[in-house]
Amino acid sequence: MSVLSLSKAVSSLSDRLSQLFDHSQQSGILQLVEDVSLPPLMSWLAAQNQFPKIYWQGRDRREEVAAIGSCLDLSFIEAVDDSKLQQIYQQYCQQPHSVDVRFYGGVAFDRTLPSWPEFGRARFLVPRVELRRQEDSAQLLVNLNLNEQSLAQQVQQALAVLAQLCPAQPLLPPQKTEVLSRVDVPDFSRWSQLVTEVTSPAFNCHTPKVVLSRQSKLHVTQTPDPWTVLACWQGRNPTSFQFGFQFSPEHSFISCTPERLYRRRQDQLVTEALAGTTVRGLTADEDEKLAQQLLDDHKNSHENQFVGTHIVSELTPLSVQVNADEPLKIFKLNHIQHLHRVIKAQLRHDVSDFQLLQSLHPTPAVGGFPKKAALQYIAANEGYNRGWYAGTCGFLSSQLSEFAVAIRSALLEPGCINLFAGAGILTGSDPSLEWQELENKLATIMSILVDF
Numbered sequence: 124m125s126v127l128s129l130s131k132a133v134s135s136l137s138d139r140l141s142q143l144f145d146h147s148q149q150s151g152i153l154q155l156v157e158d159v160s161l162p163p164l165m166s167w168l169a170a171q172n173q174f175p176k177i178y179w180q181g182r183d184r185r186e187e188v189a190a191i192g193s194c195l196d197l198s199f200i201e202a203v204d205d206s207k208l209q210q211i212y213q214q215y216c217q218q219p220h221s222v223d224v225r226f227y228g229g230v231a232f233d234r235t236l237p238s239w240p241e242f243g244r245a246r247f248l249v250p251r252v253e254l255r256r257q258e259d260s261a262q263l264l265v266n267l268n269l270n271e272q273s274l275a276q277q278v279q280q281a282l283a284v285l286a287q288l289c290p291a292q293p294l295l296p297p298q299k300t301e302v303l304s305r306v307d308v309p310d311f312s313r314w315s316q317l318v319t320e321v322t323s324p325a326f327n328c329h330t331p332k333v334v335l336s337r338q339s340k341l342h343v344t345q346t347p348d349p350w351t352v353l354a355c356w357q358g359r360n361p362t363s364f365q366f367g368f369q370f371s372p373e374h375s376f377i378s379c380t381p382e383r384l385y386r387r388r389q390d391q392l393v394t395e396a397l398a399g400t401t402v403r404g405l406t407a408d409e410d411e412k413l414a415q416q417l418l419d420d421h422k423n424s425h426e427n428q429f430v431g432t433h434i435v436s437e438l439t440p441l442s443v444q445v446n447a448d449e450p451l452k453i454f455k456l457n458h459i460q461h462l463h464r465v466i467k468a469q470l471r472h473d474v475s476d477f478q479l480l481q482s483l484h485p486t487p488a489v490g491g492f493p494k495k496a497a498l499q500y501i502a503a504n505e506g507y508n509r510g511w512y513a514g515t516c517g518f519l520s521s522q523l524s525e526f527a528v529a530i531r532s533a534l535l536e537p538g539c540i541n542l543f544a545g546a547g548i549l550t551g552s553d554p555s556l557e558w559q560e561l562e563n564k565l566a567t568i569m570s571i572l573v574d575f
C-alpha cells in the first residue's frame with residue numbers, strides 16, 4: 124500500500140476523528156496515527172500559525188519531530204513539583220491504549236531560581252499534532268486528552284487544529300540581521316575579575332570548577348524567524364542536536380548543541396562528558412595537530428574529567444553497571460572541537476527519567492564542581508538569568524527518552540537576540556583565552572546572523 128501525502132493523511136485522520144465513538148470508560152491520551160510521506164519538517168513548522176511549536180532532531184538523526192498545539196501543558200513557574208510531574212506523567216504513560224505518548228519540554232539551568240516567563244523552571248507538553256520521522260518510518264499523530272475534556276470536545280479541538288494546518292514552504296537562507304548594539308553580561312572586565320577569583324587558591328580549594336557564562340544581547344531592527352535560523356544552523360552543524368520551543372509568536376528558544384545529557388532506551392542509558400575546547404584547523408594537518416594538543420593539554424583534560432567522574436558517581440547508585448569509554452576522543456564541530464568521553468549504563472529497573480534528570484543535570488560541563496557551590500556562585504555573580512540556557516531539553520516516553528544540554532542556544536524576542544556561551548573555569552584558566560573561547564563558541568551562529 125502506498126503511503127499517503129501529508130494533506131491526504133490529514134483528511135483521513137479528520138475523517139477518523141469525526142467517526143470516533145464515545146466510550147465513557149476511556150481516559151488518558153487517545154492517539155490516532157497515520158503513516159505518511161513527510162515534507163521537510165522545519166519548513167512545515169515555519170509555515171504554521173498555531174502555537175506552541177516544537178522542533179527536535181536527535182544528534183544521530185534517528186528521530187526528527189515537528190509538533191504544534193498541546194493537549195496537555197505542564198508549566199512550573201514558581202517551583203518545580205517533581206512528584207506532581209512524575210505522577211501526571213505516569214498516569215498518562217502507563218495506559219494500555221497510549222501507543223507512544225511523548226512529553227516534550229525542558230528544565231531550566233537552575234530550577235531553584237525564577238526562569239524566563241513562558242518557559243518557566245520546567246515545562247513539558249503533549250502536542251496536539253506531531254509529525255515524527257523515526258529511522259525509516261514517518262507518521263502523523265493526533266493526541267486527544269480524555270482526562271481534561273470529553274471525547275467530543277477533544278475531537279472538535281483536534282479537527283480545528285488540523286483544519287488550520289498550512290502546507291510547508293521552502294525556507295530561504297536568513298537575511299543578515301542589522302545589529303544596532305551588543306551588550307555582554309558580564310563584560311570583559313567583570314569576566315576577568317570572576318575568572319581570577321574562581322582560579323585563586325582560596326576559592327579553588329573548595330570549588331575547583333565553575334562554568335562561567337555570558338549573555339550577548341544583540342539589539343536588532345527585525346527579529347529573524349527562529350526556524351529559518353535553526354535550519355541554517357542545522358546545515359552548519361548537522362552532527363549536533365537541533366531543537367526549538369516557541370510557546371507564543373513573541374519568544375522562541377533555539378539550540379544547535381553537540382551535548383547529550385542522556386539517551387535511554389528501556390534500561391540502556393548512553394551519556395557523555397563533553398568539555399574541553401579548541402578551534403578547528405584550516406587544513407587537515409593543522410586540525411589534527413590542534414586535536415592532539417587538546418588531548419595532551421592538562422587544563423582541558425582536567426575540565427573534561429570533572430564531568431566524567433561526576434556522571435559516573437551519580438549513575439553508580441542508579442545502575443547495575445556503568446562503563447566509561449577509554450581513551451578520550453575528539454568531537455568536531457564547524458568552528459570548534461571538544462574532548463569527548465562516552466559513558467554507558469544499564470539502569471536498575473526502578474529508575475525513572477525524573478531521577479536521571481535530577482541526578483545528572485546540571486553536569487559540571489555547564490555548572491561546575493561541587494554542583495551546589497558552583498550553582499550558588501553562578502547565581503550570585505554572573506549578573507544575568509540563564510533561564511533555559513544550559514538547561515536540558517528533550518522528550519520523555521516509556522520506552523525511549525532523550526535530553527540534550529541546551530548550550531549553543533539563542534532566545535529570540537521582539538527587537539533582540541540573546542546568545543549564550545560558557546566556559547569551564549579551573550586552575551590554568553586565563554581570562555582572555557576563556558573569553559576567546561566564548562567568541563569561538565558563538566562563531567557559527569554569529570556568521571549566520573550578521574555580516575562580518
Ligand SMILES: C=C(O[C@H]1C=CC=C(C(=O)O)[C@@H]1O)C(=O)O
Pocket residue numbers: 334336382397398399400426461487488489513530531543544545546547564
Ligand atoms: C557551557 C558551554 O560549553 C560547555 C560544553 C563543552 C565545552 C565546554 C568548555 O570547554 O568549556 C563547556 O563545558 C557553552 O557552550 O555554553
Ligand SMILES: [Mg+2]
Pocket residue numbers: 398399400426546547560
Ligand atoms: Mg573550556
